[in-house]
Amino acid sequence: SYETQKVSLSLDQAWVGADYLAEVGYIRRKGFYQVNSSAGYKFFPNSKKIANHGPAIEIDMFYNPGFSLTDREIEFSYSLEWLSRSKLSIQLEEGYIKLQQPFDPTNTGGDSLTAGSEFYWEEIALIYNSDIRKSFNYVVSTRYGGFFNGTRLSLVGELNYRIQPYGSLALMASYHKISLPEPYNSAELVLIGPRLDITFSDKLFLTTFAQYNNQIDNFNVNIRFQWRFAPVSDFYIVYTENTYPGDFKTKNRGLVAKFSYWFN
Structure with missing residues (x-):
């Protein structure tokens, strides 16, 4: 990796053998080769409100042991950070996957997409982070686009409140609407999680x-x-x-x- 105030570059590689045994930790699957690369550039304008802004790209690819492509994600993003340390990002993503086994995208017990099927889709996402230095801070994001052979709408939020030096309160919530054609199951998935830390x-x-x-x-x-x-x-x-x-x-x-x- 290489990083300066304005430029960031990275290249990561990983190989997991078909017989690898993860005694500690978790891996997605066995028998793959992964290449992840990213690049970004930041502009620092002479502004009383904006700290920096700039584009970035990240490419994540997975290959099987025969070096055939099985997964690919390409993400283009542009971020704007204010002097208040709040940040707004827009992301455009292109995805590809070749299923290695039958898969139900909603995990609701419906019909599964067949192994060997290939899917391409695009998504757009908007993410806002407030100033994490403040006692009350939050993150909100929305995402919409393709999802396997259907579409997905996602809304995610997280609220955090620090009561120094006694602890903190947090609330995370997410909503995903997955729409798939017949005979596959569509679903509306809700996850809500409050948390309390006391010192x-x-x-x-x-x-x-x-x-x-x-x-x-x-x-x-x-x-x-x-x-x-x-x-x-x-x-x-x-x-x-x-x-x-x-x-x-x-x-x-x-x-x-x-x-x-x-x-x-």
Whole structure:
């Protein structure tokens, strides 16, 4: 990668073998070669309001072991950042995918697109980030365009409020309307997730978040207590429960304690 105040360039490559075993972490799939490249340029005008603006391009490509293209995303964007550190970006994206296995784009149990099918689509997105230095800040975005053999409309928002030095409140919500031709299922997907972080001291912390997901008909609550009793050493107690949204009948629940200690 190469980066200056005005210019940014990067090239990343990754190879994952067909027999790779991810003992720690997660990978999308096995047996692929990935190339990701990006370039951007920023203008710094003599302005009392605008800090910088400029174009960027990013290309992400996946190949199978025989070096045949299976996925490609090309994104052109233009961003405008104000002196207040708020930022507005517009993105134009072109996508291509050749399915490696049958796939239901809505994950709702309907008919699947067949393996080997190829799809091309274009999307446009608008993203606004407010000044993250302020106690109250937010991100909103909207996206519309093709999605496999149909269309998708997305609305996403995130609100954050810091109550220094005691903690923070956050709320994330997303709405996706996926329209596919018959016989494939269309869907309206909603995800809502509030979060509360409380700092009792420099050693005691409590994190609580909930999530409603209509795609899997689930409401989740996760509560984590953390005690940092020594440098890089923690004791955790985590409670989690999944319920049905309608009657809040429990699907499953769990209570976990974890101890970690740093030997120095």
